[in-house]
Structures are given as structure tokens and as C-alpha cells.
């Protein structure tokens with residue numbers, strides 16, 4: 001499904017480089033770690049299911065974090081992350097497939113390959129437990145979802161509105177991420193998840209992506225039906241001019257209970 005509505009210049013540029021990137025020559029087959037089971041384990045332990053993202057930089061980040069991806073991922077797991085997402089897009093996010101490979105070897109939770117995959121050959125580059133497939137950017141969504149599954153990947157299909165949710169479901173998606181970031185202006189609005197989530201069937205694993213930065217945001221997304229939260233910037237803290245404690249940043253979100261009795265004027269965002 002491709003859409004003609006406007007995209008931010010940074011996203012146009014990301015897509016242009018993605019179209020030019022070669023795929024692999026040999027088919028990748030993976031014995032993947034189950035995301036739904038990892039989310040259940042987190043819930044059983046009393047942790048909010050968080051997919052913590054190794055995101056060195058991004059078009060909206062204030063800086064770049066040069067830390068070793070493996071150190072970051074291990075700190076995220078220490079902080080209670082149920083799964084890890086690793087950016088592999090090199091030109092705009094500072095990611096690499098090598099970082100993903102090393103992270104997946106180092107941790108025992110599921111690892112998502114976060115990239116802009118447009119065609120089947122793009123799957124055949126590196127093993128991961130999950131691959132992101134962005135509904136808006138893929139011409140043959142059903143074909144790419146099936147191709148990912150045939151290789152053993154769990155496809156996480158990203159949507160931004162009701163039409164894309166419908167397309168994801170028609171393509172057979174079982175894990176769906178609702179991105180709160182609008183790709184036209186790159187602004188985040190948590191109301192996006194709240195408006196799309198009620199239309200998703202119960203048996204879909206539903207993930208709230210982008211813009212979750214505080215325990216209050218976690219509770220808001222959980223109350224709206226998120227089975228898990230995908231969080232990058234708030235954990236990476238790109239602009240910080242002090243040493244960043246990635247484990248503590250993760251823990252602050254994984255310990256945000258869904259039913260905290262707080263009032264609006266409490267400084268939840270601190």
C-alpha cells in the first residue's frame with residue numbers, strides 16, 4: 001500500500017536511500033524468539049512490556065549517541081525491557097546490520113530490525129526475530145508479510161491510521177504497531193494510538209510506537225489498549241549533556257504501573 005499524501009523531506013530522503021540499498025543474495029532463515037511470549041513474561045513479572053530501541057540518532061534527535069549498541073541493549077534489558085529494537089538504517093539513524101547482529105548475540109530477548117524494508121531481498125541481509133514493515137511504504141504488503149514469515153521472521157506491520165490498519169489486517173498482520181509520529185511533519189501525538197487502537201481485533205498484538213516519554217504516557221497508552229510500547233528517544237536521551245543512565249531510563253517506564261493513582265498536577269513528566 002503506498003499513499004500519495006505528503007511526506008517530510010527527511011522521510012523522502014530515507015525512502016530514496018532505501019530504494020537504492022541492495023538486498024542480500026542468499027535467503028535468510030531464522031529461528032525467531034517469540035515477541036508475544038516475551039511480552040507475557042514481562043507482564044507475569046509485573047513489568048510493563050517495553051520494546052526499548054537502540055537508536056543512535058534520527059532526523060528529529062538533538063544529537064547522536066556513540067555508545068556501543070551492545071552496552072545499550074544490555075542496559076535496556078537490565079532496566080526490564082521485554083524486547084529490543086535496533087535501527088539498521090545507516091544514513092539517517094546511524095544504524096547498522098552489524099549492530100543488530102551483535103545485539104542479538106548478546107541478549108536473550110527478541111530483537112526487532114527497525115528499518116525501511118521495501119522489497120523481499122531487503123529481508124535477506126541479517127537475522128532478527130522481528131522485522132518492521134511500514135504499511136504506507138510497501139506496494140505489496142501481503143507479499144512482504146508472507147515473505148517475512150516464510151523466513152521465520154515475525155513481521156511487525158506499522159500503521160498510522162484506520163485505512164492502514166485495515167490494509168495490515170488484510171495482509172494477515174498479527175503484530176501491529178501504531179506510530180504516533182506523523183510522517184508528514186514528524187510530530188508525535190499520542191491521540192493517534194487512541195484513535196486507531198479501538199478498531200484493532202483483540203487477538204492482534206498491538207504496539208504503541210513513538211512519543212512515549214514518561215510513566216504517564218505509558219499509562220495512557222496502556223489504558224488505550226497497548227500490549228507493548230516501543231520507545232527510543234526517551235531512553236536514549238540524545239540531547240543530554242550528562243552521562244545517560246539507559247537502564248534507569250528504561251526502568252522508569254517498565255515500572256510505570258497501569259493503574260497508578262495520580263492526579264494531573266503531579267509532576268509525572270519529570
Ligand SMILES: O=C(O)c1ccccc1NCC(=O)[C@H](O)[C@H](O)COP(=O)(O)O
Nearest residue numbers: 058059060209210211212230231232233
Ligand atoms: O524518530 C524519528 O525522528 C523518525 C523520523 C522519520 C521517520 C521515522 C522516525 N522514527 C522511527 C520510529 O518509528 C521511532 O524510532 C520509534 O517509534 C521510537 O520512537 P521514539 O520513542 O519517539 O524515539
